[in-house]
Amino acid sequence: MVMVLVVIVLTLGSVLFYVLSPWNLTPLASNWGAIDTTMHTTAWVTGAVFVAVNLFLAYVIFRYRFNRHRRSHYEPESKKLEAWLTGLTAVGIAALLAPGLVVWGSFVSPPEDAHEVEVVGQQWHWSYRFPGEDGRFGAVHNRYITDDNPFGMIDDPAGQDDILVESPRLLLPVDRPVKFLLRSKDVLHNFKVANFRAKMDMLPGQVSYFWITPTRLGEYEIVCAQLCGIAHFAMRGTVEVVEEEVFEEWLASQPTYAELAAREPPDREAGQEHYAACVACHGAQGEGNPAVNAPRLSGLADWYLERQLMLFREGARGTHEADTYGQQMRPFATMLPDRAAVTDVAAYIAELPETEVETTLSGDARRGERLYRTCASCHGSQGQGIKATNAPRLAGMPDWYLARQLELFREGVRGRHERDPYGNQMIDMVQMLVNEKAIHDVVAYIMTLPRSEQTLAAANPGGGEE
Amino acid sequence: MAEPGRESVSYAPAGEFDDMELSHPKTFLGKYIWSQDAKVIAIQYGITAMAIGVVALVLSILMRLQLGFPGTFALIDPGSYLQYVTMHGMIMVVYLLTALFLGGFGNYLIPLMCGARDMAFPYLNMLSYWFYLVAVLILVASFFVPGGASGAGWTLYPPQAISPGTPGIDGGILLMFISLMVFIAGFTMGGLNYIVTVLQARARGMTLMRMPLTIWGIFMATVMALLAFPALLVAVLMMLFDMLLGTSFFMPAMLTLGEQSGHEGGSPLLYQHLFWFFGHPEVYIVALPAFGIVSDILATHARKNIFGYRMMVWAIIIIAVLSFVVWAHHMFVSGMNPYFGFLFATTTLIIAVPTAIKVYNWVLTLWRGNIRMTVPMLFAIGFIFTFVNGGLSGLYLGNVTVDVPLADTYFVVGHFHMVMAVAPVLVVFGAIYHWYPKMTGRMLNDTLGKIHFWITFLGSYAIFYPMHFLGFAGVPRRYYAYGETGYIAESAQALNAFMSVAAIIVALTQLLFFFNLVWSYYRGRESGPNPWQATTLEWQTEHTPPRHGNFGETLPVVYRWAYDFSVPGAKQDYLPQNMPPEAVEYEDGGRGGGSAASPDEVRP
Structure with a gap:
């Protein structure tokens, strides 16, 4: 029995x-x-x-186990028992x-007094929009989205004061009902914070919603709960529930659409002056110098350079004890006087002519090609970098630098800091490179990709990083 | 109990049927390859389905390796993980379970249990199998095209299914679409056949309310499939147009990796409605045949009539009808108008009532029975236990409020594997142990069968029961790795490793089953025509295995329902359906007269 x-x-x-x-x-x-x-x-x-x-x-x-001397009871049905x-x-x-x-x-019925936050999903990160002082969101449409207008804002007076948060980190005031308006720029996503219980899919072409009242101070993790492609598992964000005053202060420090639109173009000449401090290691043309572990900078996009410089300045990169060369870089980044200087120097570097790098490592590029399929989802099939996925250009970067950074990501030395969400993502993604050989193979493949803008344009007409 | 004498089995008088001009195939090819015999086609379906099922099983092991031991296997990258997820799900649901229950068991059992010589349209039936085989081959081919198989998840949601960022958006998804369309075309041929056969080709006396529940389950599942698959067909076709012709049925204005896609105005939700209008009935397309088969296994091996036969039939019909109005419970957090939640939560929970009744009646069938712990009975009891678990967790997900935190977590994975993977597969195994003697004339090895059962049953429970708890903890599904997700306890990794080990053990145990199938075919104990002393017509054939035409010279005539076990007073503890009342021997020495009651006959 x-x-x-x-x-x-x-x-x-x-x-x-x-x-x-x-x-x-x-x-x-x-x-x-x-x-x-x-x-x-x-x-x-x-x-x-x-x-x-x-x-x-x-x-x-x-x-009623088997007994050869017994017979089953014969009762086709019992209406009474079945009815009960x-x-x-x-x-x-x-x-x-x-x-x-x-x-x-x-x-399904958000309270009248709930404030509204728009959550925008995109492969594979989050951004947010607040309605600003007028309490009304300006009209948007996916058709208008470009690299310079990532929210797809339409020229609408109500949208001028909309506050745009282009980072996966969101602050919410405690004890105030909030209605999330959800939309997507590309595929389906789902805005989920396990501790809030409520969640909802976000779709392109329509707005879905749900509401909550955060009741507990603290930081919570946002994950995507609807399969959205290769980096679905790495689509993360954080929401911090804070006191009302902290929230207001944070909100006030975020730019409005009008402010962003009115921003002065960067001053390349000022950037050139600031770049003087970089020349010693990175070279006058940004060609880099392996002898002092300084990577090539030319060919990298301004938005990426700007972000990395800001990370160095904020202590989100180059502070880990195992990141020797990052530690060396940090003081130089903090020497730049202000954010404008960072933007200027990034703009200057982005215009430098590209230089060739030498191959210093050996790896199996054919095996690397297979591994690179995953990387291509964000960095582009030619390694050209895609701003929409926050992925920098890889092609043309020195192999020793790529390999070292992959190693640092894999060990969580780079990218672990909470202010570096895309570095976080890289840590998740790089787990697929299970050993040093895999890293060398994928880098070997990247070295076969078109290394300069000219060859890139030839290999990929019409595409690339405009 | 003596075997029933041949003389007690009745046949319709010769001459009443002049259908004996069946052309019997002579060549090997005609008999076994281009066969129009439903029994051969059934076995072709069965072998093909099991072969592709093994592929899906291997994929599930690859997934479990990644989840249990992340960062260990160079072979598995995030893209290929999603490809495993997608192909595992699609193969298991459509190409294994649907094909095996309807194409496999449907083909074998419908003509035999209904007392027909074959399917109504044998040629179409053959064609149905070949379409199925082509569909399977196309699906397998998608692994080998550039970019590999689709990684969109088995639900193939647009826009991601055909947008960059998802694996297999070139050849893989295209072949998936084509394969599904071929499958549906093939299934339609088979399905029409099953329905016409059940409605038109039953033996004399086989009223609908005398049909074994196996046939009821397969019949209603087929009706549902014929109504549900077209929704999938059009959904797939429309997405194919979006992909190749630039239409925008499901594609709104959107970006693809930062670039404008050029689509405008489509609705991804429309696809989800179409998909789940197919997808939910699909759950019951798999479940109803399992319900039917398990009812017959329980009754036969407990030597007792099925409890509440009429209620069981009506429950099948009510479930079939209701299952077409519950689909949006898969979409509670899809972004559809949330007010739909009220309606679909209500219909969903209502469907729990007929389903619960079926469970009660299975247990009440065992109650006051005389339970022989045969291998099929073990699997049937394993099914009840698993199904109760999976059914109850369905009450969490159907109740819209509770679904919100649990949707898209491992709770869902645990739930649907219990209810529509493990439970039906246990029935498939039970059914194979039950009917193998009829198919081959030999018994499957009992000891191997018991080992197979215990490891499969306990092992599956060890895989899927703990998954629900990962769901409570909010662990999302379809994740390649969890990295250091703050709210997920580190111990979850240990649990994942445990589940993976259990999965590997269960998967390896299936080798034992396949070995048993082959070994017993040559060395198994001879079974005789009716080793389980069952009442239904397939056990009363002249030859075992039945030959082409099933019933020899004359077709059987049916006098009673399928569940005359342990009829009071009768000498023999079972009365075959085709045993006329006058042939029944009674313990008081009488013969004939007093008839065994079937529900038809007890009706006033």
């Missing part, structure tokens, strides 16, 4: 596992305690049925459904 024992042990074991399991709901940080309550009610009801049916099953298997069981089940189901629907009623 092994079966009897197994059914009993599995039934009670399952219940015990449920009770003792260390894998539980994350600590609740929103008003949706009602969702948890409904879930717990469901657990009780289904748990009771689970135990009752299975223990009865075990009893039946034991009591149907009735009881229906009552149980109704008892589960009714509270569920009541909670759903409040889920």
Whole structure:
């Protein structure tokens, strides 16, 4: 009668596992305690049925085990018993459904006083928009999205004061209801913060919504919960629930659409002056110098250079004790007087003529080609870099530098800092390179890609990084 | 209990049927390859489905290796992981389970259990298999085209299914579309056949309410499939147009890796509605045949009539109808108008009532029975336990509020594997152990069968039960790796490793099953025509395995329902469906007269 024992042990074991399991709901940080309550009610009801049916099953298997001297009872049906069981089940189901629907009623109706935040999803990161002082969002359409207008803003007076947050980090005030308006620039995504319980898909071409009231101060992780391609698992962000004043201060420090549009073009001449400090290591033409571990800079896009310089300045890169050369770079980045200087010097470097780099490592480029398929999703099939995915150009960069950075990402030395979300992403992605050989192979393949703008343009007419 | 004497089995008088001009194939090719015999076609379907199923099983092991031991296998990159996810799901649901239950068991059992010589349209039936085989080959080919197979997830949601950033957007997805269309065309030929055969070719006396539940399950599943697959067909076709012709059915204005895609005005949600209008009934297309088969296994091996036969039939019909109005419960967090949630949560929970009734009736069939712990019975009980678990977790996901935090987590993965993967597969195994003797004339080895059962049953539970808890903890599905996700406890990795080891063990155990299939074909104990002392017509054939034409000279006539086990007073503990009342021997020495009640006959 092994079966009897197994059914009993599995039934009670399952219940015990449920009770003792260390894998539980994350600590609740929103008003949706009602969702948890409904879930717990469901657990009780289904748990009771689970135990009752299975223990009865075990009893039946034991009591009516085979006996050659006995015959089965002949009873085609019992209307009374069946009616009772149907009735009881229906009552149980109704008892589960009714509270569920009541909670759903409040889920679909955001409170009048909720403030609104637009969440924009894109392969594979998040950005946010606040309506600004007028409390109204300006019109947007995916058709208008370009590298310079990443939100697809249409010329709309209501949009001039919209606050644009182009980073996956979001702040929310505690205890104030918030309605998330969700849209996507490309494929489907899903804005999920486990601690908030509520979540919803985001689609291109329409706006979906849900609402919560954050109830607990703290930092929570945003993950994408709808398969959105190769880097789905690396599409992360953070939401920090803060006091109202902190939130207002943060919000005020974010640029509005009008401010961004009115921004002065960078001053390359000023940039050239600042670049004087870089020449010693990176060279006058930004050609780099392997002897002092300085990578080539020419050919890199201004937005990437600017971001990295800012990371160095903020201590988000070059602060890890194992990142020797990053530590060397940091003081130079902090020497730049202000953000404008960073923009200027980045703009200057971006215009430098490209120089050839030498191959210093050996790897199996054919094997690397297969590995590079994953990288191509963000960095482009020619390694040209894609601003929309925040992925810098790889082709033409020195191989020793690429290999070292991949190694640093793999060990979490680079990219782990919370202010470096795209570095974070790189840590996740680089896990597919399981050893040093894989790194050398993929770098060897990158070295076969067109190394300068001219060859790139020839290899990829019309495409590339404009 | 003595075997029933041949004389007690009735046949329609010769001459009433002048259908004996069946042309029997003479050549090897005609008999086994281009065969129009439903039984051979069934086995062709079965072998093909199991072969492609093994591919999907291997893919699942690759996934488990990555999840259990991330960063270890150079072979598995994020793209190929998604390809495994996609192909595993699509193969298991459509190319294995649907094909095996309907094409495999449907073909074998419908003519035999209904008392027909063959399917209504044998040629079409053959064509159906060849379409299926071509569909499978096209699907397999998609692994080998540049870029590899699609990695869009088995739901193939646009825009990602045909947009850069997803693996296999060139050849892979194209071949997937073509393969699905060929499959659906092939299935339509087979499906029409099954329906016409059940409705038109039943033996005399085989009223609908005397049909074994196996046939009811397969029949209703086929009706559903014929209504549901067209939705998938048009969805796939429209996406193909979006991809190749530049239409915008499902594609709104959007970017593809930073560039404008050129599409305008389409709706990704429209695809999801079409897909799940197919996808939800698909769950029951797999489940209903399993429900039917398990009912017959339970009754036969517990020597007891199925409890509440009429209720069981109506439950199948009600489930089939309701399953067409619950589809959007897959879309509670899809961004559709959330007010739909009220309607679809309600219909979804209503469908739990007939489903629960089926579970009660299975257990009540065992109640006061005389349970023979045969291998098919083990699998049937394993099914009940697994299905109860998977059914109850469905109440979490169907209740829209509770679904919100659990959607797209491992809770969903655990749930649907319990309810529509492990449960039906346990029935498939049980059914093979049950009907193998009829197909080959030999019994499968009992000891190997028991080992196979215990490892498969306990192992699957060890894989999928803990998954629900990862879902509670909010672990998202379809993730290549979790890295250092703040809210996911590190111990989750240990749990993942445990599940992976269990999965590898379960997968390897299937080798034992395949070995048993081959070994027993040559060395198995001879079974005789009716080793389980079952009542249904396939066990009463003149030859075992049945020859072309199934029933020899004359077709059987049916006098009773399929569940006359342990009829009070009757000497023999089972009365075959084709045993006339006057042939029944009674313990008081009488013969004939008092009839065994079937639900038809007890009706006033």
